[in-house]
Amino acid sequence: MTATREINSIVMAAGLAASLVLGTTFAFAGDVTLTMAVPDWPPTRIMKKFFDEQYKPKSGNTVKLQVDFIPWPDFYTRVNASLTSGEKKYNFIVSDSQWLGAFVEGGYFRKINDLLNADPEFMKTFKDIHPNALNSYSTYPHKSENYYGFPQFPDVLVNFARKDIICHEAEQKNFMAKFNQKLPCTSEELDAMTWDDFKNVGEFFRRKKGEMLAGKPAEDDFYGIAFQAGKSYDFSSMQINGFIWQMGGDIWDETQAPTSKAEGVVNSPAAVKALEKYLSLIAYMPPLAKTGTMDIFKSDELFRQGKVAMSVNWIGLAEASLDPKTSRVSDNLVFGMMPGTKGADGKLVRWSNIGGQPFVLTTWTTDAQIKEAVEFVKWWLSSNIQHQFAAAGGQSAIKSVYSDPKYVTYRPWNRAWAPSLDWQKDVWHVPQFFELLTQQQDQYDLAITGRQDAKTTQDNIAKFQQRLLKEVGLIQ
């Protein structure tokens, strides 16, 4: 502990002296620059645009938002290096929710409880965020009362489908003949799908080049379904977690630390069955899935190029499928909630892993900057701006915004947004998240590419997590 404190104080002194020597912070009253690290994509571009066009600071100061747009593939590497090297460059950072633990423990992300308590109006807006989103984007330890982040772009998984295929008369008839069940066609019918229905769609729409598809010979091999099954980052865990939760299994529960265990939970029979279910769907997906590189971008690309009938993916990627320039299926889209699993009471269980990103304040942000930053965040979360953001293709986790009847009219998938939010959970927020994630992704990759069965996979994951988490004291 003393060593930690000493290093901290040295680093702090160094930073202070560096800024004095090099004059990097200009302390002119009335002139505040907020520097922000963001991934380069529409939700952040829109934020910057709104700021430049509309933001008028109440304080009368000149506030500049300097945004560093970093391409997505390098975003973590860049931000991680900037934070851990003590560069102290950014005041705001867009962070994946899983990163919270790692960067709070390192002393980089600033706790915002004091700011919330000092400003009842701010607190009111903040508490209007959907509790699932709030827990995921803002709390560390997970689900505690310690707050760190504000939603930048909240996101969930939804089902993308092609009307021209699934609503085609001949296909409807044949599907009924084969499964004695209606092929889902409308949004409501998509909402009601289970993973078994999803599997039937996959099986039904497997067509070779030249076979009839929706009344025409298929131009190319065609597949029923796609979802993420890739090795990199979290591009299988985010889907598999949903299966596990829906089927009654669980991942290691950090909110119960240090009494909860990984072994016995992570590899419980329910979890193994869930993984088996997930793996059984891979066979009906485009052949790329067999290589272990079917990430969210590839499955999205296959859908936009018209190679699959249905695809589960993040709303964050949906905008491109509506744009005729980047999508061959833009005219024929229909969206529903991600498929669920029938519970004991016959109702659908819909647990899913939340996506999207919060943005957080860093600990070296000065008081003057924090004052302006709070005003900026309040402005960003204000109803008017959130509505504009949603109208431009963003999403809002603020209840008063998304429950407004106008909200569902902004985008065709917005109708799935509010009901999906009630079913969101998040993965671990612990500092070791990246180790847990990479090992798990490696194991899932082995299962997806057919090298290992579900039982062995979950056993290996459980064993690894048990050992690692015990080592760091999160499991007794």
Added chain:
Amino acid sequence: MTDRVSFWEWIGFRSVGGIAEAGWGRTLVVAVVSFIYFLPVLFIIFTAIKPQGLALSVPPTLSPTSFFGLIPDQFVFTPTLDNFASVFSRVMTAGGQPESTGFDRFFFNSIVIASASVLLALVIGTLAAYGFSRYPLKGNDTYLFVILTTRMLPAIVVIIPVILMFRAVGLSGSYLGIIMLYAAFNLAFTVWMMKSFFDELSTDVEDAARIDGSSEIKVFFKICLPQVVAGLAATFVFGLILTWNEFLFALLLTGPDTRTVPVAMNQAVSSGGRGTDWTLLAAIETLFLVPVFLATFFLQDHLLRGVTFGTVRK
């Protein structure tokens, strides 16, 4: 006469080690091989002039013209220059106006950083090489080996200390820092290559000049340097090729104002968060290829001579 020319000789394989010049027959054979070797690059260049919607068409579109009916119509696309325009300015949000992408700046940065660092390495490295060649130190070979060692380690190992160091000195995100760093990475082969050139020179002329009372500085600039111009050119091209595409250090040590093209290129690999924009990526790569391609082309003969590292002696 002609009856003794076999087929193999006719197409240019007159003798294995070769005395005479080979003729057009050899040109034909090499042209076919080179063309096949070049195909993946050609495909990228063609993708750069493809309409965005055709990038992933099945069957793949291969060529902007049918080459007089040689290529069936289904593989032919209508070329466009739109992709090059979107490298510099394009719509970033749905329904928005085209915005500057900053690529004019990134290209400028790449050119400044690569050429400055290679030139810096050339100046310092040539001096050192001259020293190693003419005034050997105690343990000369050890120094040379240590210099070579600096190129052996994966870059990721030194990255954390370098970032910490740059932060402490305030070099992070500046031109100077990344230029110095690249210069250091180029020094290894600059020293090795230039030393071999100095080793090859005959010292007679230098000695004569010294006897005539020329200063050491004059001997270096007036006599030695003019004789190794080929080496300088070769080293320059070589350094340029190695520096031009460097990614990791550029990612971590440049800021928004000093970012280079290889880092910014990922804008197209994850375009607007939706996966690869193939035509845009191809356009960036094609533009980015031009400077280093031209430099290599014009200094090609020197490059050939320069890469021998002194293992070939007269």
Added chain:
Amino acid sequence: MQLMSTIRSAKTAPALLELSADNWRLAVLVGLVVSALAVVTLPASGSFWVVGAMSALVAAAFAVNAYRRRYYGGLLVAPAIAVLFVMNIFPLLWSLGLSFFAYQSNLQSIRFVGLNNYIKVLTDEVAAPGNWSALINTAMFAVCTVSAQMIVGFLLAMLFAKQFPLRKYLLILVLTPMMLSVVASGVFFTYYYDPTFGILSYVINSVAGGQFIVMDSKAGAVAGIVFADAWMWSPFVMLLVLAGLVSVPKYLYEAAAIDRVSAWRRFWSITFPYIRGLLMLALLFRTIEAFKLADLVIVLTKGGNDTMTISYHLIRIANEQNKTSEGAAISYIILFIVIVLTNLYLYVANPKNREA
């Protein structure tokens, strides 16, 4: 304050040591004392500049000393060594030091653990198997890709070894692949290999029917990576070999032609000795690079299908997981292997050793 008084006391003590521009011993002494005081009393950013100034002082004294006493060698080499020291050797030593501590860059606590990191990465039942398999894969990649590059590069060089019309223009076509950015060309190789959109699968499916997927087995994935890597870097080998081939004096061939020596023997007795050194050099450089193979693997397989290399593994440990000191230990193990290999090459390549 202490800084000023130290300098003054040094100046007012000429009796101890002679004050002269080339008195480098005095400069070193002053430099060390002032630096030590600065490090102890000033914050890091301040002391850095003091130490920098002291280094400049010492360097200046060395330079004047060297010039006055005609040590031109040291004088000429010094700037290069200085730049290398600051930008390469110093960070290297720093990470060497780190490899003896338990340090995670995102947690800011540090503890001396001796050789534990090395023991952990080599023997720990959880951490070590990944390292070993990545190391074995790397060796396999090195053998495959380096031999592919050597063969292709050599054959290409043979093609270009003579003067023929348009040679300059054809040569640049072959050289282009190594000027491409690894990221861009790697991403395009994912396209070439893609089972739905890719050219390779399209051609094979059209000809043979069925569904062809290159990257769905280890053999296929390794072949895919090796092909892309060899394609990019064979031109480098070609350049080196070509440089050797064009330097063979013509009279040797003329003599051989008169003696009617067979083409095979002419190659081994005349051509080969001229390119042997260069082949070794190409082998050395490409092997060093093969140990750094990471970008292509990241783009093409993410290490799936058992294609994880040690460099990519290292990036995951040192960068993604912030296990800095463990990463440093792994990289020093890599460095050790590469240095051993390099010395082996240099030993074999050196004609003196061979004849002995």
